[in-house]
Amino acid sequence: MSAAAAPAGGATKHTVIAWLEDKPGVLNRVVGLFRRRNFNIESLTVGHSETPGISRLTFVVDGDERMVDQAVKQLYKLVNVTKVENITGKRAILREMALIRVKVDGQTRGEVMQIVDIYRARIVDVSMDSVVVQAVGATDQIESLIELLSNYPILEMVRTGAVAMTRGHVGRNGNGHRKRRTAL
Amino acid sequence: MKRTGAQIVWEAMLQEGVKVVFGMPGGAILPTYDALAQYPQIHHVLVRHEQGAAHMADGYARVSGDVGVCIVTSGPAATNLVTGLANAMMDSIPVVAITGQVPTSLLGNDAFQETDVTGVTQPVTKHNYLVTDIKDLAQVMKEAFYIARHGRPGPVLVDICKDVQNDSTDFVYPEEVNLPGYQPWYGLDEQAVEEAAAIINRSRKPLIIAGHGVQMGNAVEELRVFAEKAEIPVTTTLLGLGDIPETHPLALGMCGMHGEAHTNLAIQECDCLIAVGMRFDDRVTGKLDEFAPKAKIIHLELDPAEVGKNVPADVAIIGDCKDSLQALTQKIEPARHVEWLEEIASWREEGEERDILRAEVDELIPPYVMRQMWHVTQGNCIVVTDVGQHQMWEAQYFIHERPRQLLTSGGLGTMGFALPAAIGAQMAAPDAQVWAVVGDGGFQMTMQEMATVMQERLPIKIAIINNGFLGMVRQWQQIFYEKRYTGTPILNPDFVKLAEAYGMAGRRVTKKDEVVDALAEAKAHDGPFLLDFRVKEEVNVYPMVAPGAAVGDLIRRPKVVQGPSGVTPAW
Numbered sequence: 001m002s003a004a005a006a007p008a009g010g011a012t013k014h015t016v017i018a019w020l021e022d023k024p025g026v027l028n029r030v031v032g033l034f035r036r037r038n039f040n041i042e043s044l045t046v047g048h049s050e051t052p053g054i055s056r057l058t059f060v061v062d063g064d065e066r067m068v069d070q071a072v073k074q075l076y077k078l079v080n081v082t083k084v085e086n087i088t089g090k091r092a093i094l095r096e097m098a099l100i101r102v103k104v105d106g107q108t109r110g111e112v113m114q115i116v117d118i119y120r121a122r123i124v125d126v127s128m129d130s131v132v133v134q135a136v137g138a139t140d141q142i143e144s145l146i147e148l149l150s151n152y153p154i155l156e157m158v159r160t161g162a163v164a165m166t167r168g169h170v171g172r173n174g175n176g177h178r179k180r181r182t183a184l
Numbered sequence: 185m186k187r188t189g190a191q192i193v194w195e196a197m198l199q200e201g202v203k204v205v206f207g208m209p210g211g212a213i214l215p216t217y218d219a220l221a222q223y224p225q226i227h228h229v230l231v232r233h234e235q236g237a238a239h240m241a242d243g244y245a246r247v248s249g250d251v252g253v254c255i256v257t258s259g260p261a262a263t264n265l266v267t268g269l270a271n272a273m274m275d276s277i278p279v280v281a282i283t284g285q286v287p288t289s290l291l292g293n294d295a296f297q298e299t300d301v302t303g304v305t306q307p308v309t310k311h312n313y314l315v316t317d318i319k320d321l322a323q324v325m326k327e328a329f330y331i332a333r334h335g336r337p338g339p340v341l342v343d344i345c346k347d348v349q350n351d352s353t354d355f356v357y358p359e360e361v362n363l364p365g366y367q368p369w370y371g372l373d374e375q376a377v378e379e380a381a382a383i384i385n386r387s388r389k390p391l392i393i394a395g396h397g398v399q400m401g402n403a404v405e406e407l408r409v410f411a412e413k414a415e416i417p418v419t420t421t422l423l424g425l426g427d428i429p430e431t432h433p434l435a436l437g438m439c440g441m442h443g444e445a446h447t448n449l450a451i452q453e454c455d456c457l458i459a460v461g462m463r464f465d466d467r468v469t470g471k472l473d474e475f476a477p478k479a480k481i482i483h484l485e486l487d488p489a490e491v492g493k494n495v496p497a498d499v500a501i502i503g504d505c506k507d508s509l510q511a512l513t514q515k516i517e518p519a520r521h522v523e524w525l526e527e528i529a530s531w532r533e534e535g536e537e538r539d540i541l542r543a544e545v546d547e548l549i550p551p552y553v554m555r556q557m558w559h560v561t562q563g564n565c566i567v568v569t570d571v572g573q574h575q576m577w578e579a580q581y582f583i584h585e586r587p588r589q590l591l592t593s594g595g596l597g598t599m600g601f602a603l604p605a606a607i608g609a610q611m612a613a614p615d616a617q618v619w620a621v622v623g624d625g626g627f628q629m630t631m632q633e634m635a636t637v638m639q640e641r642l643p644i645k646i647a648i649i650n651n652g653f654l655g656m657v658r659q660w661q662q663i664f665y666e667k668r669y670t671g672t673p674i675l676n677p678d679f680v681k682l683a684e685a686y687g688m689a690g691r692r693v694t695k696k697d698e699v700v701d702a703l704a705e706a707k708a709h710d711g712p713f714l715l716d717f718r719v720k721e722e723v724n725v726y727p728m729v730a731p732g733a734a735v736g737d738l739i740r741r742p743k744v745v746q747g748p749s750g751v752t753p754a755w
Contacts, residue, residue, distance in 0.1 A: 020365075021365060024314075025302065025303075025314075028303070029306060032306055032307060036307050066492065069492060070489065070493060073489035074489050076489070077489055078365065079310075079331060079363060079365050080365050081365050082364045
C-alpha cells in the first residue's frame with residue numbers, strides 16, 4: 001500500500017502537492033521555508049504542470065498532523081505558490097523512479113534479470129560486470145526491489161522521489177472506495 | 185510618458201502616498217537618489233546606519249498605520265537592513281525597503297558591494313523582488329506596496345539593479361495587481377461565529393487575550409463593545425497594550441512572562457479563552473501543555489497559519505478581527521460575571537500589595553521613573569521602548585490608554601530599536617510628544633541616530649534607564665546562573681556629555697526626588713532632551729515566569745516587608 005492510501009490517523013508520512021509560479025528563485029523560497037520551519041522533508045520533486053508558467057511540486061513530509069498542517073498553511077503564504085493540496089488519505093497514484101546499478105557476474109546476471117522481471121522493472125544498460133535497472137512504481141515496491149538487489153550488491157543508485165496525482169471518480173461500476181490492487 | 189527607472193521608483197511612491205523615506209545613499213542606488221531632487225513632495229531623512237533606516241520605517245508605519253519606506257544601497261547597506269526587516273516581519277509591520285543592486289551585467293560576479301540581498305532577506309521578508317528589467321519595475325513597486333499592506337502586513341524588499349535605475353521606459357502605474365498566489369481574503373465563517381458564541385454564552389469564566397492585531401486591524405472600539413456586552417475581562421499581550429484603556433474596569437493589563445500575577449492566574453482559571461489578533465508567542469503562553477488547561481479556546485486571527493501553530497483552537501474565526509468581533513458581538517448574549525471578576529480582583533489586590541511603589545524606597549528605582557513619566561506627561565505621548573528590563577517596567581508602570589501609543593519590539597526583541605523607531609514615530613506624528621525609553625545597553629547599539637534627531641530637528645525625549653548592566657540578562661544570570669555575571673557589567677560613556685557633543689540638551693538624575701522635576705524639564709524643553717537616570721543597579725522585573733514554566737507558576741514580587749525605617753521591599 002502506498003503512503004497516499006494510508007489511513008490519516010497515525011500516519012507519519014504525508015503527501016502534498018503544490019503549484020508554483022515558474023519564476024527564478026521560487027523553488028528556493030519553498031525549500032527555504034521547509035528548512036527554517038524545521039519540516040522534515042523526505043522527498044521533493046518538481047516539474048512542469050499542464051499549465052504553462054506553473055510548476056508542480058510533490059513532496060512527502062515526515063511528521064505529525066500539526067507539522068503537515070503548518071507546511072500547507074505556510075506554503076500558502078508564499079506569494080508565488082498558487083495552490084496547495086494535501087492528498088494524504090485520498091485515493092491517489094504515487095510513483096517514483098529509480099535507476100539502480102547492480103554488480104553482476106555471469107552467474108548472478110540471470111538471477112537479477114529474474115527479479116527485475118518479477119517487479120516489472122527493466123534493464124536499461126548491460127556491461128560485463130554490472131547492469132542498470134530502471135524501476136517505476138510505488139515507493140514501497142521500489143524499496144522492496146532495492147532490498148533484494150542489495151544482495152548482489154548495488155554499486156550506484158538514484159531515486160526521483162514520489163510524484164502524485166489523485167484518482168478520478170470511479171464511474172457507474174464503482175463506488176469510489178473500491179479496494180484497489182496495488183500494481184506497478 | 186518616458187521615465188527612468190529611478191524616476192519610476194519615486195513616481196510609484198507618490199502614487200502610494202509616501203511622504204517620508206529613511207535612507208542613506210551609496211554607489212548602487214545613486215541614480216535613484218539623483219532623481220529624488222525632482223520630487224520635493226518626498227522628504228528624505230538621512231540616517232547614520234542602515235539598521236536605523238529600517239527601524240525608522242517600522243516606527244513610522246506603527247504610528248501612521250501606513251507603509252514605512254527605507255532606501256539604501258547594495259551590499260553592506262542592504263545587509264545592515266536585515267535586523268530591521270526581521271523586526272518588522274516578527275511584529276507584522278508594513279515596510280517597503282528599496283535597495284540598489286550592482287548592474288545586471290555584474291550580477292553573480294562577486295562585484296564590489298554585491299550581496300545576494302533577495303537571498304539574504306528571504307526568511308525575514310513577507311516577499312521580495314530582484315528587478316533586472318525596467319519593464320517589470322512599475323508592476324513590482326505596485327505589488328510591493330500591495331503585499332506589505334494587505335492581509336497580515338509585513339516587510340517587502342525591492343532590490344533594483346543599477347542599470348535598471350538608469351534605463352527608461354514608458355511609465356504607466358498599474359491600477360491593479362495580478363497575484364494569483366496571493367489572495368489573503370477569507371470570508372467570515374458564520375458557523376464558526378455561531379459555535380464561538382455558543383461557547384461564550386455557556387462560559388462562566390471567560391477571558392479575552394487581545395494582541396497586536398486589534399490595533400493593526402483598527403478594531404479597538406469593536407473589542408471594547410464586545411467585552412462590555414458580555415462583561416469579559418481583557419488581558420493583553422505586550423504589543424496589545426493600548427487595545428483597551430488600562431483604566432477600563434475590564435482591563436487587566438499585560439499577561440505572560442512579566443505579566444501581573446492576576447492576568448496569568450486568570451488564564452489558568454478561565455473556562456473560555458478568546459484570543460483576538462495574537463499568535464500565542466512563547467512569552468505569552470509559557471509551557472504549552474499547561475497553558476489555559478480549563479479553557480475552550482476561540483481564536484480570532486487573520487493569518488490561518490497562526491491557528492493551531494502553538495495552541496490548538498476549539499473554534500477559529502479566520503479574518504479581519506474588526507469583522508469577526510462585530511459578528512461575534514451580535515451573536516453573544518449580554519452577560520454579567522460578577523463572581524469571576526471578584527476572583528480576579530482578589531488576585532489583583534494581592535499583587536498590588538506587593539507593588540514596589542507601595543514601599544517607601546529612597547533609592548532611584550526604575551518602576552518609579554516609569555510611573556512618574558506617565559504622571560508628568562499625563563499619558564499624553566507616544567512611548568517607544570527598547571528591549572530589556574526597562575521595556576517590561578514601562579509595560580507595567582506606564583498606563584496605556586490608546587492604540588499606537590506604545591511602540592516596542594515584541595517578537596524579535598531588538599535592542600537598539602527605540603531611538604530610530606522614535607524618529608520614525610515623530611516623523612509620522614510631528615505634533616505628538618515622543619519619548620524613547622532605553623536601557624544603557626541597547627541605547628549604545630543605535631545611539632548614533634542622535635545625529636539624525638539633530639539634523640531633522642526632532643523634539644524627541646530620551647530617557648535612559650542606566651543601571652550599568654545588561655539588566656535583563658543580568659537578572660537571568662542572577663536567577664538561573666547563580667549570579668555569575670558574565671559579560672553583563674557595562675562601562676558607559678557620560679551620556680549627558682555625549683548628548684552635548686551632538687548638540688542635544690541633557691540632564692543626569694541620580695536621586696528619586698529629582699525625577700519629577702527632570703521629567704518636567706525634558707517635557708517643557710523646546711527640542712530634544714536626554715535624561716540619564718542612574719537607577720539602582722540590581723533591581724529585578726517581577727513577576728516572572730521562568731522560560732518553559734507554566735504561566736500560573738510565577739516568581740512573585742518579593743513581599744514588601746516592615747523594616748525599622750518603615751516599609752521597605754526585599755530586593
